[in-house]
Amino acid sequence: xxxxxxxxxxxxxxxxxxxxxxxxxxxxxxxxxxxxxxxxxxxxxxxxxxxxxxxxxxxxxxxxxxxxxxxxxxxxxxxxxxxxxxxxxxxxxxxxxxxxxxxxxxxxxxxxxxxxxxxxxxxxxxxxxxxxxxxxxxxxxxxxxxxxxxxxxxxxxxxxxxxxxxxxxxxxxxxxxxxxxxxxxxxxxxxxxxxxxxxxxxxxxxxxxxxxxxxxxxxxxxxxxxxxxxxxxxxxxxxxxxxxxxxxxxxxxxxxxxxxxxxxxxxxxxxxxxxxxxxxxxxxxxxxxxxxxxxxxxxxxxxxxxxxxxxxxxxxxxxxxxxxxxxxxxxxxxxxxxxxxxxxxxxxxxxxxxxxxxxxxxxxxxxxxxxxxxxxxxxxxxxxxxxxxxxxxxxxxxxxxxxxxxxxxxxxxxxxxxxxxxxxxxxxxxxxxxxxxxxxxxxxxxxxxxxxxxxxxxxxxxxxxxxxxxxxxxxxxxxxxxxxxxxxxxxxxxxxxxxxxxxxxxxxxxxxxxxxxxxxxxxxxxxxxxxxxxxxxxxxxxxxxxxxxxxxxxxxxxxxxxxxxxxxxxxxxxxxxxxxxxxxxxxxxxxxxxxxxxxxxxxxxxxxxxxxxxxxxxxxxxxxxxxxxxxxxxxxxxxxxxxxxxxxxxxxxxxxxxxxxxxxxxxxxxxxxxxxxxxxxxxxxxxxxxxxxxxxxxxxxxxxxxxxxxxxxxxxxxxxxxxxxxxxxxxxxxxxxxxxxxxxxxxxxxxxxxxxxxxxxxxxxxxxxxxxxxxxxxxxxxxxx
Numbered sequence: 115x116x117x118x119x120x121x122x123x124x125x126x127x128x129x130x131x132x133x134x135x136x137x138x139x140x141x142x143x144x145x146x147x148x149x150x151x152x153x154x155x156x157x158x159x160x161x162x163x164x165x166x167x168x169x170x171x172x173x174x175x176x177x178x179x180x181x182x183x184x185x186x187x188x189x190x191x192x193x194x195x196x197x198x199x200x201x202x203x204x205x206x207x208x209x210x211x212x213x214x215x216x217x218x219x220x221x222x223x224x225x226x227x228x229x230x231x232x233x234x235x236x237x238x239x240x241x242x243x244x245x246x247x248x249x250x251x252x253x254x255x256x257x258x259x260x261x262x263x264x265x266x267x268x269x270x271x272x273x274x275x276x277x278x279x280x281x282x283x284x285x286x287x288x289x290x291x292x293x294x295x296x297x298x299x300x301x302x303x304x305x306x307x308x309x310x311x312x313x314x315x316x317x318x319x320x321x322x323x324x325x326x327x328x329x330x331x332x333x334x335x336x337x338x339x340x341x342x343x344x345x346x347x348x349x350x351x352x353x354x355x356x357x358x359x360x361x362x363x364x365x366x367x368x369x370x371x372x373x374x375x376x377x378x379x380x381x382x383x384x385x386x387x388x389x390x391x392x393x394x395x396x397x398x399x400x401x402x403x404x405x406x407x408x409x410x411x412x413x414x415x416x417x418x419x420x421x422x423x424x425x426x427x428x429x430x431x432x433x434x435x436x437x438x439x440x441x442x443x444x445x446x447x448x449x450x451x452x453x454x455x456x457x458x459x460x461x462x463x464x465x466x467x468x469x470x471x472x473x474x475x476x477x478x479x480x481x482x483x484x485x486x487x488x489x490x491x492x493x494x495x496x497x498x499x500x501x502x503x504x505x506x507x508x509x510x511x512x513x514x515x516x517x518x519x520x521x522x523x524x525x526x527x528x529x530x531x532x533x534x535x536x537x538x539x540x541x542x543x544x545x546x547x548x549x550x551x552x553x554x555x556x557x558x559x560x561x562x563x564x565x566x567x568x569x570x571x572x573x574x575x576x577x578x579x580x581x582x583x584x585x586x587x588x589x590x591x592x593x594x595x596x597x598x599x600x601x602x603x604x605x606x607x608x609x610x611x612x613x614x615x616x617x618x619x620x621x622x623x624x625x626x627x628x629x630x631x632x633x634x635x636x637x638x639x640x641x642x643x644x645x646x647x648x649x650x651x652x653x654x655x656x657x658x659x660x661x662x663x664x665x666x667x668x669x670x671x672x673x674x675x676x677x678x679x680x681x682x683x684x685x686x687x688x689x690x691x692x693x694x695x696x697x698x699x700x701x702x703x704x705x706x707x708x709x710x711x712x713x714x715x716x717x718x719x720x721x722x723x724x725x726x727x728x729x730x731x732x733x734x735x736x737x738x739x740x741x742x743x744x745x746x747x748x749x750x751x752x753x754x755x756x757x758x759x760x761x762x763x764x765x766x767x768x769x770x771x772x773x774x775x776x777x778x779x780x781x782x783x784x785x786x787x788x789x790x791x792x793x794x795x796x797x798x799x800x801x802x803x804x805x806x807x808x809x810x811x812x813x814x815x816x817x818x819x820x821x822x823x824x825x826x827x828x829x830x831x832x833x834x835x836x837x838x839x840x841x842x843x844x845x846x847x848x849x850x851x852x853x854x855x856x857x858x859x860x861x862x863x864x865x866x867x868x869x870x871x872x873x874x875x876x877x878x879x880x881x882x883x884x885x886x887x888x889x890x891x892x893x894x895x896x897x898x899x
Contacts, residue, residue, distance in 0.1 A: 154170050154172035156168055157169055159188070168190075168191050168192055169190055214239045214358075215358075218235065218236060227375065227377065228373070229369055229372075232369035233251050233264065233265040234274050236251070236365050237250065237251065239362075240362045241267055241342075244359070246343055247268065247345040248268050248345075250265065250340070251263070251338065253337055254337060259281065259283070261282075261339070262277070263277060264276050287308060287310070288308060288312060292329070295329075297326070297327065297359065298325065301324050301348055302323070303317050304317060322343050323344055323349065324349040324351065325341065325343060327340070328362065328363040330367050330370075332370055337370070339363070340362050340366055394413055398415060398502055399412075399419045399501075401416050402489075402500060403498060404497075404498055407433050408431060419474075419482065420474060421475030436470055436472060436484075439470070446466070449465065466486040467483070469481065470482060470484050481505070481506050481509075484504075485502040486500070486501050486502075487502075488500075543788050545883075546884045548575075549575060549578040549579070550790070550795070550798070550885065551790075552574045553798075554801070555567075560797070604643075604645060605642060607639070607640065619656045619668075623660045630669075633671045634672045635672055637674035641678075644730070647730075648730075648750070651748055652670070652681060655748065659683050659685035659744070663685040664688075665686070666685070669684045677752075680747050682748075684744070686743040689738045690738040690740065692738070699724045699734070720734070727748055727750070731750075732748065732750045734748050735747050780805065780825040781824040782799055782825065782898075783824040783826070784799070784808040785815065785829045785839075785842065786810060787810050787830050789810075791860075791883065791885075795808075804898075812837035812838070812841065815845070816849075819846075826894075827857045828858050828860060830860055831860055831862075832861065843877055856878045857877045858878060858893055859879070859880040859881070860883055861880055861883065879893060879896075
């Protein structure tokens with residue numbers, strides 16, 4: 115109270131004009147006091163220490179002790195004015211922010227869809243409005259593992275940069291904050307846990323003190339952030355600044371949306387332009403038809419197919435130009451209902467595909483391939499038909515010619531087959547006599563021969579063998595090319611197969627002084643193949659190797675590989691020029707015409723071998739060097755496991771040519787129509803000790819069987835007459851007392867699998883003519899030993 119009394123005492127007796135320091139203020143006070151104005155007003159007064167401060171003055175007049183007294187009330191309004199000034203500053207800032215956002219909203223850059231330009235304007239406005247050093251737009255990559263700056267504006271440098279990125283794996287806390295908080299207002303960026311990770315690599319480098327980040331959302335997804343960077347002293351971010359930063363992020367989202375929308379519209383425009391170009395320039399006719407079958411639009415190609423102009427066709431009924439068939443209406447209804455799929459009738463869920471004829475303007479009918487599909491509207495309901503019309507008149511004409519050619523080719527193929535069958539019979543018949551009788555002479559069963567006679571007989575027999583091999587190759591090649599070759603795939607013992615083919619060529623190789631070697635992979639135990647055909651393929655390769663090798667060796671190597679088995683035949687012969695490989699597997703080709711004089715052959719062996727290999731699913735390949743030798747590899751796929759108890763193919767094993775023991779007089783009934791073959795078989799069988807009865811037809815067959823009671827029947831498979839071979843077989847198997855009687859059929863051509871299966875049910879075996887003595891004795895040993 116004492117201090118207050120002192121201050122009051124100091125003021126008493128002072129002139130009130132001394133409280134102000136300007137004449138204007140003094141005049142204002144004099145006027146108000148003298149006029150007894152009680153309206154409050156503001157004034158600047160001087161304190162004892164000479165400082166000034168704002169006050170509110172208000173005078174009041176009243177009577178005290180019957181005297182009019184005027185009282186001046188003075189109120190210090192310093193804090194009030196400071197609050198007002200702060201509010202004004204905030205209001206100015208809000209006004210400034212609103213103007214900035216309004217400026218961005220009115221900017222036409224957003225409408226153009228140029229994202230780079232839009233982002234530059236947004237970052238510049240944000241930096242100037244919030245008075246920060248830098249503003250950047252950062253976007254996530256697809257898997258949100260990286261955030262990359264696509265625009266960063268620096269106020270001091272007045273330039274835009276981009277390209278810096280942060281890897282999520284290196285800044286986990288920072289990325290967690292980015293994705294968790296809508297706005298990150300960091301006052302002290304160096305110490306804040308959310309941004310500490312950036313201190314060394316980013317914040318300290320640029321002297322960044324405070325950060326304000328706001329998320330960018332697009333289509334319900336967080337796509338990035340807008341970063342406001344304050345340099346120097348720590349800055350306290352206000353709520354208004356945070357809200358403004360959020361609005362800036364929304365502007366960025368709008369800019370991205372506008373860019374994507376414009377890009378989509380541009381892509382749509384290009385797509386429509388491309389579609390129109392395709393529509394107009396397509397060589398296939400295209401028509402757009404409404405649901406009432408009226409033509410809405412049509413391209414030049416369809417106009418050309420129909421012979422009309424676009425103006426003549428638009429508005430007309432599309433169905434008026436189609437040659438209808440029964441059931442077409444049902445097809446269209448099925449298409450409209452969208453039910454299922456009917457490939458036979460040409461309807462599937464995507465549309466109709468049919469061949470129909472269209473009526474041309476000149477009255478002609480044009481063959482077309484017609485595809486009709488439905489184009490739905492925005493509501494998903496059918497709005498248009500799209501018709502694709504391709505002119506196939508030329509193709510139809512070609513198909514007609516091809517059908518005629520095919521008929522001619524089939525007729526030619528039948529004639530060829532008939533010719534080959536006839537030639538096979540006609541050639542094999544004399545070969546039966548040539549080879550059969552020459553074998554009898556070779557064995558000197560009917561008399562001794564001198565050396566010259568033996569040489570001639572050997573030449574006759576080998577020539578017959580050669581001719582028979584040529585005939586067999588031609589027939590086999592024709593059968594394979596016609597697709598009529600049928601394979602009987604069975605498990606075969608690889609070691610036994612190897613021994614058989616090597617033994618078959620060993621004598622010829624030894625005669626030339628060649629060394630024959632073999633190497634079998636222990637894992638290669640069993641292969642799956644047709645027994646006769648694989649032997650034929652390997653013998654072809656080995657025979658060729660021996661033929662074209664004058665010195666050195668021929669080897670057979672068998673190796674198991676994951677996909678199958680490889681049979682490799684190597685030689686040290688003349689070799690082959692790689693340029694000639696393309697002709698190597700062509701039939702009737704010798705690579706060098708000069709070889710014809712030195713090496714015999716038709717050129718069928720390799721061609722047939724490759725075709726048979728491919729029929730097995732494998733192939734034959736070759737590696738060769740001229741003068742050093744060749745290596746042919748036969749590959750067969752998918753070997754089966756070795757069957758338990760498998761004993762190999764005994765059919766082609768070597769047999770003793772001459773019986774080593776006395777054979778009892780067993781009876782054989784020979785039914786053979788061809789005279790030379792019958793003579794050979796009867797003579798040979800009688801010479802080696804069998805009783806043989808020969809009949810040349812089947813008319814008295816059953817009587818002969820009853821009277822002779824044979825131990826074996828050798829039956830000609832090509833009997834002609836009232837009773838054929840198959841009738842005889844049927845007779846035998848229907849007689850109860852003859853069902854176990856062995857029957858061996860002879861034939862001049864290979865049996866199909868179907869006939870072979872039928873034969874197995876009635877005959878015990880069949881022999882292919884010309885019959886070799888080895889085959890004959892094998893059969894006799896099996897059934898009469």
